[in-house]
Amino acid sequence: MSRYDYDLFVIGAGSGGVRAARMSAGYGARVAIAEEYRVGGTCVIRGCVPKKLLVYASRFAEEFEDAAGFGWSVGEARFDWATLIANKDAEIARLEAIYSRNLQNSGVEIIASRAVLRDAHTVHLVAEGRDVTADYILIATGGRPAFDDRVKGIEHAISSNEAFHLEEKPERVAIVGGGYIAVEFAGIFNGLGAETTLIYRGPEILRGFDDDLRQALHEEMAAKGVSIVTNRVFTRIDECGDGLEGELDDGTLVNVDQIMFATGRLPNTIGLDLERTGVELGWNGHVVVDAYSRSSVPNIFAVGDVTHRVNLTPVAIREGAAFAETVFNDNPTAVDHSLIPTAVFSQPELGTVGLTEMQAREMCRVTDIYRASFRPMKGTLSGRGEKMLMKLIVDGESDRVVGCHIMGPDAGEMIQLAGVAIGMGATKADFDRTIAVHPTAAEELVTMRERTERHVREDALDHENDVPAPSMVVAATPGHRADHPTIAVRPALPEDAAVLSRIYLFAWQAAIGGHLPGKAWRIVRDDKPQDAMIAALGDKIVVATLGGTPVGFAAATDEPCALSELWVEPSAWRRGVGTALVTALEAGARSAGCTTLTAELLAANHRAQKFLAARGFSVLCDETRRDDLLDADIDWTVMAKPLA
């Protein structure tokens, strides 16, 4: 007889929690799940599902227009927001009931309450005012929309949560953000006839996606009537008559009915009392977990958005399943977070998997680009000029397809299958010998014979060596022109972690690729080494920013005469960012009285090695060390430079 009420208590009945609960119960565990809002979680109740329904709704306006070219006369089309929302709500209620039924049929007890932790084995049920105990606790509480509290009057803005329940369709709407939720909602409101403005603080929407896709989507969205304002933020929002008046940081006034913030999401850990149990939280409040989703407290695990790994439903589901396998089926299972195919239900739609061109150009010595841009067949009779874009990124040495990026109708459907092929290690030759399905748009993926571009990494490196070194320790090189933004070098801040993570994970991919042929980008684990690094090294990590955005970093070791690791985002090498970082470190070492600056680099970090060699560093030795995280032997190169 167990000392606990349950073998497993799951907090949060969303994508990850539900999967973990059902599978664990299937393996014989006594499971309860607490949900404070509605069973199904973000995805079902106010995320993927209702959003896709709204996307479908918003596409009809174009369909009616396109029908004319095919001989149809469609009468006056009218749209009723209330009908759409009511039908959407009915569908969500149906799905919620199915989720609840499936949990019950699996033997999981559902508790409609907020749950918080008392200690490592005790959960307090707020609605019921009682405590229960469990051997294992799984935190699957997801995330919540983040608002920028520096904006005066931010309380007048809504998030995607409220957008699904507006009583009326706004006639004029401003969406703030440049991520996938922002561009999707811009497409929804624009398609439904609202005057739509997308306001983003960065230079281009969809940061992190392939640059060609970002630009192409920007152009197509603008052509459809979305007004896209970049490099701007709201400074204040006031009520104004029936609507809102917002002011941008350049003084422009924006008068709309609704302002929706889609500026990221934060992990739902506030008020869970995790501190009582000693569960370690990361830089933005996420639960820090290992590859098996175990937190710093051995019997407490966490999956899904609350761990801030890859915030997507299928990932949360996979993590939930891996948890059940690991804990209740004696089958330790880590989730592979590399190569996740994903779609953006923007208009036009995007599908993407693998490396972007810039990532590939950093990781591969030779990168081949195959690109096709064409008008889909339907556009011939409809007269719609919208272009479709397809892009394959190929490792020019191994012929492996390492990335695929699609913009156009059904891109999300196509990328699912491209993901299978690329995950299996398909080469460009494999794509080429696959017979096309005709007439489709997807056939372009197997008929792109002519290489559009080839990039050889050394060229860029040589160019970097030509960049004159700015003189500074922790300083800035002011940009003279718009295309020469300021480079600054400063100690790392907690908010850099996300960007450092991206740069560093790619670095691991590149580094490990040489040791485990064919698995280069699969080896990336869900650990966040940069979190640990920032915590451990504090201000010994220096970050280079380009126009304010972190683009590279170097980690100094315990003493100022040595640096370990030097990583720079691919495109930033050519802007002199490596030069700025190393100049700052050399100056710091000099002022600390060092006569030599030593650099310890992953042996596969050829780019940094060549760069340092060009700056007067010579190789001291090559070493092999065991890396516990990766369970692999990793080669290191130690270089040094005498300081005058």
Ligand SMILES: Cc1cc2nc3c(=O)[nH]c(=O)nc-3n(C[C@H](O)[C@H](O)[C@H](O)COP(=O)(O)OP(=O)(O)OC[C@H]3O[C@@H](n4cnc5c(N)ncnc54)[C@H](O)[C@@H]3O)c2cc1C
């Ligand atoms: C607008 C929008 C669109 C999206 N579109 C997509 C998409 O197209 N594709 C995709 O893959 N992903 C999409 N996502 C992301 C996806 O919804 C999440 O990645 C996914 O839901 C994460 O699952 P989860 O189990 O981690 O958390 P969630 O699904 O968020 O579930 C967490 C649950 O925990 C509950 N909870 C929180 N705290 C407590 C507590 N203390 N006690 C009890 N219950 C608690 C919450 O009420 C919630 O039901 C979208 C998200 C949004 C917001």
